[in-house]
Amino acid sequence: MPVGTQGTVKGLTIDQVASTGADMILGNTYHLRLRPGHETVARLGGLHAMSGWDGPILTDSGGFQVFSLGSLNQVTEQAATFRSHIDGAIVVLTPEHSIEIQEALGSDVAMVLDHVIALPAPQAEVEDALARSIRWAARCRAASTRSDQALFAIVQGGLDAQLRRQCATELAAMPFEGYAVGGLSVGETPEEMYATAAITTPHLPVDKPRYLMGVGTPRDLIENVARGIDLFDCVMPTRNGRNGLAFTDEGPLKLRNATHREDQRPLMQDCECLACRHSRGYLRHLFNAKEMLGPTLLSHHNLTYYGRLMSEVRTALEQGRFEEYAAGKLRGWGYEPIPLG
Template sequence: MASSGFRFELMHTDTGSNARRGRLHTPRGSVELPTFMPVGTLGTVKGVDVDRLRSTGSQIVLGNTYHLALRPGADVVASLGGLHEFMGWSGPILTDSGGFQVFSLADRVKVTESGVSFRSHIDGSPLEITPERSIAIQELLGSDFAMAFDHVVALPNKREVIADATWRSVRWAERCRQAAQRNDQMLLGIVQGGLDPRLRQDCAKALVALDFQGYAIGGLSVGEPPPEMYATLEATIPALPADRPRYLMGVGRPEDLVESMARGVDMFDCVMPTRNGRNALAFTDRGTIRLRNAQHERDSSPLEADCPCPACQHSRGYLRHLFQAKEMLGPILTSIHNITYYQRLMAEARLAIESDAFDEFRRAKLAGWEA
């Protein structure tokens, strides 16, 4: 079922790269592309309230089907007005299908052609997710963007294992397409295929034939070196339609974002800004700052002088003190800073693409991070 109220607008492609400036129109507002989606797995971006999240420049957030199905339950979320009302976020929301948990919880799952049987990581209780069930949960949650249920495997892996999971993902995508009922939810297909260029291209062609409104590239950043990921993107993206949004799932190093944008990716998500923030790691244009290091004890400078976030209203010495004292404000402030940094990076990238200066922007950022 085609969803209504959604439209992808390709506004400009950088002349020196394949970086794209676009806009994704949704019933809950437009999303400027390229964009980064903070991860709110359980209906919350850890440690960051929605007002603070909006102030970072975030336009769209991500929730997770598997986790929300276990706790509090999709029916509970639906009874409380759906995921937007539940978490107090009025902008667009994308929900992952639960497919990544097939990889991340591999010791707790059994995969068949029908679907996946999980053992809850909370209490060991059983949970079965099929393509149809994944769509039903996402429709109960009421997200704006739903993902097809896919089979993710670790890399490197045997070719036959990757091929089996890839074609199962295509068959499951077709079942998701048939199961979708809501016309106010946009469904995206997910391209799998490991690091095999031909398999990625064949998977992309099969999904394009199913005519999804957007396409994701999944199964990367699961152990492969960055150059292999970039080569996989270069093989996959030309097989995707230019008039649909492209979403690279779960990739979050700033270097990887910039390199992927240069290859034509529009959307990203990752837990890295908040996970690193909780562990006293702050992102800046000069690389990662490890706030627990003793060198910051008497440092009166902010993380970044031109950053408007609340963390940068304080000194590095104060932020270090919060972590040393195990005060919860330390992880909160550093998480907010990191999300703000990612959103500033996206905003700068959009301006660079509009000006046909993305390659210069890319080189300058990479040089700063390497320094």
């Protein structure tokens, strides 16, 4: 899912986002609560009407801000209390209020409010956040009123296999429409992330979506699909695009490098994105000249690349050749597949 934190995928029109092959986008409860305000979004017809996106939308609960704004918040059993990163105003986010905001936004999938912590962390801190996340998930389920909005629970537990199994098992016993693996991509190594996904997914229902939050690189997508993950989001395609980095089958290209100055080739042959209608030399010029078009074009390329990658993954799975496909992609990026065992 391309990330449209504040009701927009940065630097792209909604039609450009659709042209990348994206089926679903993500918005953020915390940011939209601050501006323009969830009541305003509702009066504008909801997030779909306001943004112009007619496909599915998933909204994060604001739980990640418990982690990312650590110096500005305090977590109790009742709520996470924030100081707004915009104006310092106090914001109290309870599980119930998170659901209220997401219902006002009108997303198709809402996430429960969870307690995210940085890794590594002391065992007692991990256990405390896990237990609170389960209790908050139950409160979110009880507060949910929209029959047209799916609610996904979030598995926590740090890197501890037993805690991940415990959390997954307890949440799987509750009537959620999907399940996310949360609390990763917060400081652990890729190998630790893959191992955690591998020990979590067997304890989640096979007939419901399994979503790895905030992940990741093309390699991360391939390795985690192999471990049972269905759905991803990440700012990486657009954030890297805005900073002059393009993803390709041969690995990332840094367009500001002098080696691209007079390169007449596109980023990739047979890529249908807007950027690949131009040469690498032209794209480099746009970034060096600080032209707005450069970040737009590379963001479009990276989202197109991710969309095509996941489409190819689905086809490979359907045809029973995913292992072969994954190994070829990984080696093209300079990696050997990590054994699943």
